[in-house]
Structure formats: C-alpha cells, structure tokens
Amino acid sequence: MFEAPYLLFLGEAPDGLTAKMAQGIYDWRPESVAGQFRMEGCKADLGIKDLTIKDAVAAGVKTLVVGVVNRGGIISESWKSVLIEALEAGMDIACGLHNLLRDEPDLAKAAADNGRTLYDVRIPTVKYPVANGKKRTGKRCLAVGTDCSVGKMYTALAMDREMKKRGLRSTFRATGQTGILIEGSGVPLDAVVADFMAGAVEWLTPDNDADHWDMIEGQGSLFHASYSGVTMALVHGGQPDALILCHEPTRKHMRGLPDYQQPSLEDLRDVALRLAQVVNPACKVAAISINTQHMDEASALKYLEEVEKRMGIPTVDPFRQGAARLVEALV
C-alpha cells in the first residue's frame, strides 16, 4: 500500500504512550524507518535520528507516517504546516486516526496539487469480493484469542520475524490499523461491510508457494459478543492450516463486557478448531501464546508450564521467551 522508508511523525506527543504506534512500527520494522519528526514540546522519543523534512527527502523517505494518537483521534491543526511541507516535498502520508486526512481540505488540496497520496488506513480502499471458499495453495497461520487484545498481533509479528530469521518464507498479514501501519498494507477488517469480510481475508491471503506461510493478524474473539462476527470471517476467510491460541490469564472479565468471563483454553481450542475445519479439515491447533505481562517472572513460568502440561502443546510467552517454539510447532 504505502512505501518505505518512513519518517515517523510524533507531533507534540506528551509522553511515550501517545506515540505507541510509532514505537510499534520502529520495533517491528526498524529497517523501514529513516528517522523521527518531533515538534516543539514533544516528549516522546524513539531514540532514533531527528530529521527535518529536507533531511528526510535527502534520506529518500517516501512516506510520512502519523505515529501518534491524540484524544479523540483527530488531526491537530498544529500538525498541518509539517504535513503540508511533507506533501510539497514529495512524500505521501499514512495515518490510522479516526478522523481522516482526506477530510481535511488543506491536506487534500496539497496532496492533489503535488500528486501525492493520503493513506487513511482505517478505511477500506479495495472493492473486496464475496468469499468463494476455494482451497488456496501455501500455508496460513491464524492467531485466535480467548478475548480481544490478548496479544494476537504481537504473536503473529513475532512468529513472522522468527520465520524470516530462520530463512523460512513468511508474510505478516495485517487486519487492523496498527498492523497495517507496521506492514504498510493490509485490510482494516472491522470497517469492511459484512457481506465482504471473509472475501477481504481471502483477498489478503491469496495463493502462494507451497512452503510460504501467511501469519494472519487475528481480531476480536469467537467468544466476544461485540466482535465475534469479525473473528468468524477470519477463521473462514483465512483458511488456516494452524491456529495459535492466545490468552491473557489475569483478565477479570472480557474486554469491555463486565458481565462476561473469558472461555477456557479448552473451549477456545474446541470451538475454533471445529469452525476452522469447515474450510480446512487438515487444520491443527499448533501452540499457545500467553501474554504474561501482568505476572512476575516466576508465576509466569510456572503458569506456562502448567498450561503446556494440561493442553499438551507448546505454550510460551513470545515477549518473554521469543517465538522459536511457536514456529517449531508449525514446521
């Protein structure tokens, strides 16, 4: 979709958390990042080169990526002079905020005048087909969760990186705005019209060589009353050969749903596998990825060991332990 190298725009971010999209892009795709742009008063710092727009042009930057989230997801007026300077200097702009670049008349005009493109990654730009369910070549791995936001994107990215490190063939397939900003392409699945969700996932994960793996970013959960339909479309459109179960063991209730408890890993395994086998009878549950960020090291390791013994498949926290065993479970 949009091209590297990137200039990561941090605006006037008051702290590092506000610039977490930029941080995610730099963590996962450092080779795509030429530098950062911080406005006066910016308190976030990725610890990389500060570039002016002129410097960025000299460094061959193709896209300025808005890597900052502000309250309300709006495009700040104070950013405009920088964004317009970037467009005039020949860069495209990519942004994942709720408010759209294209809806700002001055940005739209500057882009048109300079023949540049504004990438609002929350908005589908492709006319996706209805899914046809046809068996595709190549392999696909899908992360499914007991809940939303339990580490599905992190797991897919960590596995993709580990695959490449081993010289194996893999592509991260982004399905949400952060993933799309990291990868530079993908499908903003939660914004796709119902009839075309599974077709969008098929489009995202097309026929490929027999030894190539798509690492598909999961969304929602089959057990989450608000978003399960999106997850279902991923399971059927993604045609997975392998599922990775993702879980965060300290949640008190489902995210955003105080009356709902997370399912057990056994429940997730049984339901997700049954549904995945509708489109791929050979699908297997390969491994378990646990997000133990809210546990101390000793409790985390003990928990991982217990789950692995109980479930009988490799169980790791890829943040603490790396994704090696997850990848070994696939291949």
Next chain:
Amino acid sequence: MFEAPYLLFLGEAPDGLTAKMAQGIYDWRPESVAGQFRMEGCKADLGIKDLTIKDAVAAGVKTLVVGVVNRGGIISESWKSVLIEALEAGMDIACGLHNLLRDEPDLAKAAADNGRTLYDVRIPTVKYPVANGKKRTGKRCLAVGTDCSVGKMYTALAMDREMKKRGLRSTFRATGQTGILIEGSGVPLDAVVADFMAGAVEWLTPDNDADHWDMIEGQGSLFHASYSGVTMALVHGGQPDALILCHEPTRKHMRGLPDYQQPSLEDLRDVALRLAQVVNPACKVAAISINTQHMDEASALKYLEEVEKRMGIPTVDPFRQGAARLVEALV
C-alpha cells in the same frame, strides 16, 4: 420504517417469479396491501385489486412498494412516470433493488419537492452501536441453517403468524431486504459495517415484556465460508433463548460453494448451541424446520419422522404442516 397500507408495484414483470417480492409481501401481510399496480404488458398477477395511483390515494395508501426484481436490479426508466406520480400524490416509495431510488435524480427531486421519503431497504440508515452484550428482557428465537436459503425467513414468519393466531405476543425481526419489505422495518445486516453487526442485531431486538418473543430472521450459516461472520453476529447479538435448526435435505453442496457439503443437523446443533450459550447460557435448541419442497409427500413425511426420532426434538416442514409444533416447542 415505512407505513402501510401499500400499493404493490409489479412494473412490466414478464412472469410471476419476477414479482416474487410482491408475492411474499402479500402472502405474509395481506392486511397491509391495498392493491397492485401493473404496467402495460405485465404478466404477473397477485389476484388482487388493480389500483391506479388515484385509486390508491383514495384507499389511503401510504407507500408504493417496488415488488419486482429485474435483471441487474436496476430501476427501469419506464417505471419513472408511475413512481413520480405516486410521489406527487403523497406516497413514499420503498425498494429493495441493488440500484437505489435515491441515486435517480428525477426521483430524488420529486421526493424532495413533495416532502416524501425514498426507502432503499438494502442500505442501513441507522448509526448502529457496538454490541454491549447486556442481558435483555423478553424472549428471542433465532432460525439457524445448515446452509444459506434453506427456509430460515419462512420459518420465522410462519412461527410469528402462528404465535399471533394463538394470541401470543410475537414480532418478526427482519434482517434482509425481503424480510424488511414484508415487515416494513428491520436491519439489512449484510450491508452493515463489521464492527457494528452484533450491535445492529441488539438494536433490532431490544428489551421487551417477559412474555414477548422476537422471531429473528436468520442469515447465512455458521458453516458457510462466505457469510458465517454475519450469522455469528446474529447468534451473539440476538441473544437467543431458542434456536430452530433449518435444513434442506436435497442440496448437493453448499449454496454457491461447489466444494463444500452441508454439515449434519447434529453438527449444526452442537456448534450453534455452544456459541449461543456464550451470550445466553439458558439457550436451547427447540425444534427443527425442514424445507422438503423438492421431495414428494411420502418421502418428506418419512424423512421428517426419521429426523425427529434421531434428534429427539419436534421436526416439521412448516410449509406442509404449519408451524404449530414449532411454536409449541417454544412455549
């Protein structure tokens, strides 16, 4: 959404099948229909009064409903003079075609000039919320199928009619364009953006009195690779107390998917019930509705008896046998 009584517009339909939407409306809501309007050369005939626009006004008609489907789903130029006359005479127009009334400048102008409304029922007009999963009062019944187009809408309509005949409280909740044209309101679920599907179903089936049943029109199938995400949103947004399993036993493969077989009724029961119990642990599979239109009477009755014995719950074809036993299974 739009108001009865209706004038059913059949245009120049070359045969009865082309006017099947009008037929459906008249079959299920005869009390809402004042008459039909047939243009010169129309070969379809519902066997009801032919009304001119003037007659229709005199009969108190509020809405002209386009009850004809032509190739490509377009609004024929030859219809325009009638539709404009209707708008000028004070009627609204409702239409379920792919091409939209509102995109025809002459219709849009006539509607605006006369203060009338054009209802394109395929297009959502409400800003639906994200689902919150909160337990709602009242009862809900959802028809789920082994495949698409196996009789889910018919089943819900037949059960709604039977409930009312018995003096029980029931509302048909439409989720597709034909259902919406029949009921005059509903949610065109396949056109809703992914994140809001389950919320749209919650919106459609709100809190109600304890003895009131919503008969929710099903869509797609949990086992249909193209549309399962839509079905999933119905199961979780609909919060059903009862599921009716729908099946068409003579299908050679899943509709539109030559490589896929229908699941067994046992598979449908187990998967749909497990998922429905995420939002309503008290949900039960109440009965089975079989579409035996492609079987002769003797084979049909034999098949129904066998399935009932095997599955242990009431099994009927509501078209042949009525919906009495389906309703009795609920209450």
